[in-house]
Amino acid sequence: MRTPLIAGNWKMFKSVADTVRYVKEFRGLVKDVTGVEIVVAPPFTAVHAAAEALRNSNVGVAAQDLYWEREGAFTGEISGAMIREAGAEYVIIGHSERRTLFGETDDAVNRKAQAAIAAGLIPIVCIGETLDQRDRNETFDVLDRQIKQGLDGLTGQQIPELVIAYEPVWAIGTGRNATPAQAQEAHAHIRKRLVQWFGAEAAELCHVIYGGSVKPENARDLVSQPDVDGALVGGASLDVRAFQEIISRSRTAAVGGPV
Numbered sequence: 701m702r703t704p705l706i707a708g709n710w711k712m713f714k715s716v717a718d719t720v721r722y723v724k725e726f727r728g729l730v731k732d733v734t735g736v737e738i739v740v741a742p743p744f745t746a747v748h749a750a751a752e753a754l755r756n757s758n759v760g761v762a763a764q765d766l767y768w769e770r771e772g773a774f775t776g777e778i779s780g781a782m783i784r785e786a787g788a789e790y791v792i793i794g795h796s797e798r799r800t801l802f803g804e805t806d807d808a809v810n811r812k813a814q815a816a817i818a819a820g821l822i823p824i825v826c827i828g829e830t831l832d833q834r835d836r837n838e839t840f841d842v843l844d845r846q847i848k849q850g851l852d853g854l855t856g857q858q859i860p861e862l863v864i865a866y867e868p869v870w871a872i873g874t875g876r877n878a879t880p881a882q883a884q885e886a887h888a889h890i891r892k893r894l895v896q897w898f899g900a901e902a903a904e905l906c907h908v909i910y911g912g913s914v915k916p917e918n919a920r921d922l923v924s925q926p927d928v929d930g931a932l933v934g935g936a937s938l939d940v941r942a943f944q945e946i947i948s949r950s951r952t953a954a955v956g957g958p959v
């Protein structure tokens with residue numbers, strides 16, 4: 701069985717001081733939670749402080765992006781090794797904001813995924829269709845392209861260590877989440893492709909999490925879908941109590957019972 705993974709993507713929010721305040725409270729709130737993998741993704745500037753404040757806790761840290769070269773004359777970029785050294789274990793790759801606002805391509809996603817794995821980081825690779833693409837019935841084609849190109853060259857041995865986040869672009873930051881049935885349909889499709897391209901065992905172990913307007917009110921119904929293995933939470937993860945509530949309801953959906 702896949703342990704549900706709940707990750708909070710803070711985007712460009714929270715100073716170092718805000719981060720430390722948040723994670724100190726948060727680690728206490730979730731310290732007894734078992735059966736859920738919990739991750740927070742602060743901005744680069746706060747990754748190290750978050751990792752230090754979360755040392756020996758059940759909460760992991762993610763960066764929100766990386767560059768694929770190890771080091772060099774790449775002003776403004778951060779390598780996987782640097783992120784790892786700062787204390788993160790995960791890295792978000794190919795978020796739709798990076799694709800639409802910063803021109804990130806499937807080829808760049810692929811290089812970043814490879815570099816993350818080489819640096820010992822767990823990539824959280826984001827995929828998902830726009831509203832136009834959904835309306836034109838292109839959702840599965842878009843997902844197929846993003847998976848095929850984004851994960852090109854990865855082996856069946858590497859896929860279990862990878863997280864795919866299905867984030868329909870129309871659901872991100874809009875308050876309009878995919879229905880549990882829409883999420884399940886997309887996740888089942890993604891799993892089918894993973895079986896086809898990487899083998900049944902790899903597909904069975906790979907986490908496919910949902911993102912897009914996840915809130916305490918809808919987390920349980922989304923995460924209880926058979927192919928929804930957790931959530932990537934943006935806005936609602938900025939509030940420590942709301943994020944804790946999402947984790948606790950997701951756990952109930954996946955495992956049953958209170959904490």
Ligand code: PGA
Nearest residue numbers: 872873912913933934935
């Ligand atoms: P949201 O963002 O929860 O605010 O919709 C999700 C994401 O961008 O990962």
